[in-house]
Amino acid sequence: MTARQPQATQDSVLVSLAVAAENLGVSVKTLRRRISDGTVHGYRVGRLIRVDLDEVRKALVVEIPTVR
Known part of the structure; x- marks a missing residue:
C-alpha cells in the first residue's frame, strides 16, 4: 500500500x-x-x-493586519 502523494498541477512552477x-528570503532549512x-x-x-x-508563497507569506 502506498501513501497518496499530492499532485502538482500542470501550471505550477516546481x-x-x-x-x-x-x-x-528564508533558509533552505x-x-x-x-515540508x-x-x-x-x-x-x-x-x-x-x-x-x-x-504554494510556498501562500503558505508562508502572511499579511499583517493594520489598525486603521
Whole structure:
C-alpha cells in the first residue's frame, strides 16, 4: 500500500529549495521543516526535492493586519 502523494498541477512552477528560499528570503532549512511538518508539499523528482513556488508563497507569506 502506498501513501497518496499530492499532485502538482500542470501550471505550477516546481523549483529547488534553494531557489524558493532565496525568492522568499528564508533558509533552505526552514523550507525543509515546513515540508516535514506538512505546511508545504515537497515533490521528489528523482533524488531532488522541489516545491511549488506559489504554494510556498501562500503558505508562508502572511499579511499583517493594520489598525486603521
